Amino acid sequence: MKTRDRILTASLALFNEEGVSGLSAVDIAAALGISPGHLYYYFKGKAEIVSTLFTAYEAELALVLDGAAAAIAKPDADLTTMEIQLRILLEETHDMRFLFRETGALVAAFPDLAPRFRRVMSAQYGCVVDMLTALAARKKLKAKAKLIDALARQVVLGLSFKLLQLDLEGDAGAPRARVARAAGRLAATARRAVLAAFATTGLAP
Amino acid sequence: MKTRDRILTASLALFNEEGVSGLSAVDIAAALGISPGHLYYYFKGKAEIVSTLFTAYEAELALVLDGAAAAIAKPDADLTTMEIQLRILLEETHDMRFLFRETGALVAAFPDLAPRFRRVMSAQYGCVVDMLTALAARKKLKAKAKLIDALARQVVLGLSFKLLQLDLEGDAGAPRARVARAAGRLAATARRAVLAAFATTGLAP
Numbered sequence: 001m002k003t004r005d006r007i008l009t010a011s012l013a014l015f016n017e018e019g020v021s022g023l024s025a026v027d028i029a030a031a032l033g034i035s036p037g038h039l040y041y042y043f044k045g046k047a048e049i050v051s052t053l054f055t056a057y058e059a060e061l062a063l064v065l066d067g068a069a070a071a072i073a074k075p076d077a078d079l080t081t082m083e084i085q086l087r088i089l090l091e092e093t094h095d096m097r098f099l100f101r102e103t104g105a106l107v108a109a110f111p112d113l114a115p116r117f118r119r120v121m122s123a124q125y126g127c128v129v130d131m132l133t134a135l136a137a138r139k140k141l142k143a144k145a146k147l148i149d150a151l152a153r154q155v156v157l158g159l160s161f162k163l164l165q166l167d168l169e170g171d172a173g174a175p176r177a178r179v180a181r182a183a184g185r186l187a188a189t190a191r192r193a194v195l196a197a198f199a200t201t202g203l204a205p
Numbered sequence: 206m207k208t209r210d211r212i213l214t215a216s217l218a219l220f221n222e223e224g225v226s227g228l229s230a231v232d233i234a235a236a237l238g239i240s241p242g243h244l245y246y247y248f249k250g251k252a253e254i255v256s257t258l259f260t261a262y263e264a265e266l267a268l269v270l271d272g273a274a275a276a277i278a279k280p281d282a283d284l285t286t287m288e289i290q291l292r293i294l295l296e297e298t299h300d301m302r303f304l305f306r307e308t309g310a311l312v313a314a315f316p317d318l319a320p321r322f323r324r325v326m327s328a329q330y331g332c333v334v335d336m337l338t339a340l341a342a343r344k345k346l347k348a349k350a351k352l353i354d355a356l357a358r359q360v361v362l363g364l365s366f367k368l369l370q371l372d373l374e375g376d377a378g379a380p381r382a383r384v385a386r387a388a389g390r391l392a393a394t395a396r397r398a399v400l401a402a403f404a405t406t407g408l409a410p
Binding site: 107160162 | 223224225306307308309312319320323359363365374390
């Protein structure tokens with residue numbers, strides 16, 4: 001692995017493990033066994049490392065959102081398809097969990113992250129609205145635009161913070177199991193709301 | 206104001222403004238124009254200040270949750286009653302917003318906060334379930350236990366992180382207006398889900 005990639009990989013692991021606030025670029029260099037000068041040759045400091053990791057996250061997310069659009073376009077797509085896509089989106093959050101465990105502090109320290117977080121949430125919102133709208137159009141769920149908007153906003157909130165909430169609730173399971181649990185809970189609101197609507201019409205969901 | 210209270214008030218303002226990670230007890234003493242020794246006479250350090258502020262938050266929250274229980278018990282309580290109570294709960298989050306802007310980092314730094322966050326979320330969940338259940342029992346909304354559980358989990362997630370999400374979305378309105386907006390959005394999911402159910406039965410919500 002090239003030194004630049006080693007620095008990014010080690011930084012991500014350290015940030016996810018110990019948080020960003022308490023770590024300096026010098027700490028990262030020490031963990032890698034390289035000199036601070038060597039690290040500064042590749043990155044001007046912690047802000048540039050965080051920004052570069054965020055760029056990688058944006059690229060990953062773009063792929064996952066494209067994948068979700070393709071999955072929901074298939075003729076047999078249903079609520080389970082959406083739950084699987086939410087799980088994949090939550091895997092991305094999990095991989096970059098340092099971003100969501102001290103979000104406010106990070107944005108205060110690195111203000112250029114704010115518009116980038118905004119774009120990420122906006123892209124996720126658009127994707128979730130498209131999934132719900134596609135399912136509604138094919139009678140896989142019964143929801144008008146305003147319900148879809150409200151559900152999508154809740155799901156996007158969950159994509160950022162549901163895993164942190166599970167942490168706080170003391171959910172100590174394996175990461176993959178926790179991601180699956182969070183995705184199930186996010187899909188549950190849509191599913192239950194939909195089932196409630198279906199239950200009153202007698203349509204099979 | 207007594208020195209101990211002055212320290213707590215100044216600490217809360219500084220934490221909400223600048224975050225916890227970047228501040229030391231010495232910084233807090235400097236902001237107050239007192240010596241670090243003077244501050245240490247009242248608090249052993251930052252952890253004890255954070256813990257004491259959390260205790261005040263717990264006490265406030267207990268009052269608000271009691272108030273919500275009383276409000277929803279009134280015969281004319283409806284979805285608007287719940288929205289008002291959510292707004293009051295979100296005011297509490299806003300007042301203590303430092304806790305939710307770097308939650309993961311705080312819990313890592315001060316592990317005794319984890320079970321306390323858990324109790325707070327659990328109490329909020331119980332309150333929201335009770336409100337939704339009371340409204341359902343009086344036919345103000347149509348939702349079975351599983352939908353109520355899913356909605357309540359989403360609302361509790363929002364009580365912690367919806368204001369942070371609005372920050373990230375660049376919502377720069379006045380604090381009170383932002384709290385009202387967040388409460389409206391939290392209530393919207395329940396309201397829309399409920400309206401969807403009502404729309405199919407023809408009952409007036």
